[in-house]
Amino acid sequence: MTGGAWSVLAVPFLAAAALLVLAGAPKVVRPGDLVRALRSTGLPAPAVGVRVFAAVEVLAGVAAVVVPSRVTGAAVAVLYAGFTAFVARALLRGGVLSSCGCFGKADTPPTWTHAALTGAAALVGAGVAVAAPADPWQGVGTGTAAGGLALVALVGFLAWQVMAVLPSVDRRAVRSASTRRV
Incomplete structure (x- = not known):
């Protein structure tokens, strides 16, 4: 991959990879929400x-953050493509009325925006898989790393907001909150 392409894909790729870690860890400890979500769409889901x-x-x-490569790019692409398919299935079949467990205990029903965002992450992973950077960390100094990390954190935070918080800010939720202020 040319330096220019990696410079465009690096932040969204690293943010997507970091979100895999942050969304996966709670499910390792507490698989129940995802088990229920999968079953609500007709998919088998043993806790183990x-x-x-x-x-x-x-x-x-973790591997994608440490060693961005064709293999880790493909892994990110496949995982996010699977998430996109699951969110679309849930939306089309009417399953998953609450959280799948990806963001802890928060009630985060699926949305088409969520599906679009995971689809975009799959495409970013595919871009890295097709043409991985030869040396992704070449020339990255302390200042560049700090700025890059801040940007990755911001993009990851905004993606989390879109998937976990935005679904609770619909007209019904806003109307409900405004009627309580008396």
């Missing part, structure tokens, strides 16, 4: 299988 999948998700995210 969910824990193993979540552990793979965490490991893939």
Whole structure:
């Protein structure tokens, strides 16, 4: 991958990889929400299988951050493509009325915006898988790393806001909150 392409994909790729870690870790410990979410869409979901999948998700995210490569890019792409398919399935079949466990205990039902964001992350992973950087950390000094880390954290935070917080800010939620202020 040319330096220019990696410079464009690096922040969204690293943010997507970090979100894999942050979303996978709670499911390793507490698989129940994802088990219920999968079952609500007609998919089999033994708790041990969910824990193993979540552990793979965490490991893939860590590996993608440490060593961005064709393999880790493909792993990110496949995981996010699967998440996109699951969110779309849940939306089309009417399953998952509450959280899948990706963001802890927060009630985060699926949305089409969530599906679009995970789809974009899959495409970013595919971009890295097709043309991985030869040396992704070449020339990255302390200042560049600090600024890059801040940007990755911001993008990851905004993506989390879109997937975990935005679903609770619909007209019904806003109307409900405004009627309580008397």
